[in-house]
Amino acid sequence: MALRPQLLDRWGRPVDRSALVEERTATTIGSVRSPVSGYPADGLNPIRLAQILREADHGNPIRYLELAEQIEERDPHYLGVLSTRKRSVSQIDISVEAASDSAEDVARADMVREWLKRDELTDDLFDILDAVGKGYSFTLIGWDVSEGQWMPATLDRQDPRWFRFERGDLMTPVKITDNGAEAPLDPFRYIFATIRAKSGLHLRSGLARVAAWGWMFKAFTLRDWSIFTQTYGQPLRLGKWHQGASEREKDLLFQAVANIAGDCAAIIPAGMEIAFIESKTVGASADLYEKRADWFDRQISKAVLGQTATTDAIAGGHAVGKEHRKVQEDIERADCKALAAILNRDLIRPWMDLEFGPSKNYPRLKIERPEAEDLVALSSALEKLVPLGLEVEASEIRDRFHLSEPKPGAKILVPPAMKPADPPPSDPNAPPATDPRERNGVIERISAKIKRGPASSGGDVALQAEGASTGENSGGSPEAALAARMQVEAAPGIDLMVDQISIMLERAGSLEEFRGMLLAAFPSLHAEGLAQTMAMGLMVADLAGRASAEGDDA
Structure with a gap:
């Protein structure tokens, strides 16, 4: 009996096949894998934010990861632009290139294509792209060996708080075991995704670091705006008491003035007076808060999407929007290439190695949005070139027009010149028709x-x-x-x-x-x-x- 070759992961560690099908420890409150999260955004100020980021830089990213979650939950604009960037990539169709034209390589590529039809794939890719905000993400591969084959059955998002990076380089990921110790990742078990907004350590490459500062200052602005609106958005209520009023009467007047803000109703003794004084500069002052909040939103749009025209109404109209959309498409293409490389490295190659053994070449996933093609121009060119002798495969043209091969017996469209013409009217002097x-x-x-x-x-x-x-x-x-x-x-x-x-x-x-x-x-x-x-x-x-x-x- 031939021995199976020893498989190695990307870090050169041997793969234990039996460990790949073991159940992982469930998420429980009080354990290392606790679902309960902290709330470092409460009362956040520049000093605390700097401390949180420094902790992450030294290898303790828990509060940074929790802050990144809270920013997505509390800032609708950041959530919107970040989700747009992730969903634009996760919904693009994935194609598979065979390693060669051999029957075996084509069969492997077809197997991958069949697996990509799973309904959960879009959500799985969206979770993997959590690396766009935090800088990295972890996904657990659940292997199915029920019928003697190796097949990725599930892709489960893992809380990044359950992982760290080796203290020596802060680049190699490790997991936190049940007893809290750090251990290497199980080979062929995780998809470790990194999509960097900037070069450097994974802990410092996420968009959340930039968004944290913008969100904090915008939160200050929104808080001040709320206070201003409550204080100056309504006219000042001024109560006046008569000469010789007692302390009880003064307290009663103050209570009445205070209640007018919420209850809009009050009673006071005769002889007392309440005046309403309106501020003449409320509108101009309120615009300052709105402009400041909008400015922070535009900066976040630039950081996440590279532009602002697709998220904010700006001067310039349709032409500016088209130019800005090209910038967003450049970022989308970069994300697609990065995600395809991650899946090829951490999913497709391990899968093929487990199922067929090591190989020199593997099927490759390609994630790219098809370029728009001017089919009218193509039709005009073919109309002129084919009669001159240009040889073109019909199957290639059908693919360009997304048309299928006609089935036997199907009704086929033909040009009018090929349809049988109506017989001309009978002429008694015409020669007999040719057989x-x-x-x-x-x-x-x-x-x-x-x-x-x-x-x-x-x-x-x-x-x-x-x-x-x-x-x-x-x-x-x-x-x-x-x-x-x-x-x-x-x-x-x-x-x-x-x-x-x-x-x-x-x-x-x-x-x-x-x-x-x-x-x-x-x-x-x-x-x-x-x-x-x-x-x-x-x-x-x-x-x-x-x-x-x-x-x-x-």
């Missing part, structure tokens, strides 16, 4: 003659070399000499038309199709040269006839 079998026989003879080429159609044309004497080729007859010369002069034009017709015959699948191709291409046949030669021949014949007539008269 279809006779017409088909004529077409077959013409087709055979064209395929044989001008050289095999007889010796007449071949003998009519330019410069041959009239007596040698025509026996001295002027009519025969003129006809022989016409054959020589018309040969190039006829050859050009014959070449076009020969190409049509080779492409046509039936005589009806050949007829349709002839009718469709008739206006564009190269007949100018032949027409000029015939005109010259007619003119020479006319002059020759006139000269002969004058000679007879003489």
Whole structure:
């Protein structure tokens, strides 16, 4: 019995196949994998935020990861632009390239294509792309071996708080065991995704670090705006008491003035007075808070999407929006390439190694949005180039137009020229119609003659070399000499038309199709040269006839 080869992961660690199917410790409150999260955003200020980021830089990212979660929960704008970036990639169709054209490699690629049809894939990719905000993410691969095969059954998002990075380099990921110790990741068990907003450590490459500062200052602005609105958004209530009012009466007046803000109703003793004083600068002051909050939102849009036109209404209209959309597409393409590389490295290669053993080449996932193609221009080009002899595979054109191969017996659309025309009205003086079998026989003879080429159609044309004497080729007859010369002069034009017709015959699948191709291409046949030669021949014949007539008269 042949021994299976020893598999190694990306870090060179041996793979334990039995460990890949072991159940993971469930998430429980009070354990290392606790679902309960802290709330470091409560009361956040610049000093606390700096401390949180420094902790992450030294290898303790718990509070930073919890803060990143809270920012997504509390800032609708950040949540919106970050989700847009992740969903635009997670919904793009994934294609698979086989390692080679061999039957085995094609079968492996088909197996991957079949697996990609799973309904949960979009949500799985969205979770993997959590690395866009935090800088990295972990996904547990659940392997299915129920039928003796290795197949990725589930892709489960893992809380990044359950992982750390080795203290020596702060780059190699490790997991936190049940007893709180750090241990290497199980080979072939995790998808470790990193999508960096900047170069450097994974802990410092996420967008959440930038968003944290913007969100904190915007939170200050929104808090001040709320206080301002409550204080100055309503007119100032001023209570006046009469001379000699007691403390109880003053307290009663203050209570009434205070209650007006919420209850909008109060009673006071006679003789007391309440005045409402409106602020004249409320509108101008409130605009400052709104502009400041909008400015922070635009900075977050630039950091996440690279532009602002698709998220904020700005001057410039449609043209500016199109230019900004190109910037977003550049970021989308970069995310697609990064995600495809991650899946090829941490999912496809381990899967193929477990199922078939190590190999030099593997199927490759490609995540890319198809480029828009001008199919009208393509149709116009084909209409002109195909009759000239351009050879194009029908299957390739069908793929470009996203059309399937016609099935046997299916109703097929044909050009109007190929459809049977209505019979013309009967004419009693018209000659009898040609029998279809006779017409088909004529077409077959013409087709055979064209395929044989001008050289095999007889010796007449071949003998009519330019410069041959009239007596040698025509026996001295002027009519025969003129006809022989016409054959020589018309040969190039006829050859050009014959070449076009020969190409049509080779492409046509039936005589009806050949007829349709002839009718469709008739206006564009190269007949100018032949027409000029015939005109010259007619003119020479006319002059020759006139000269002969004058000679007879003489």
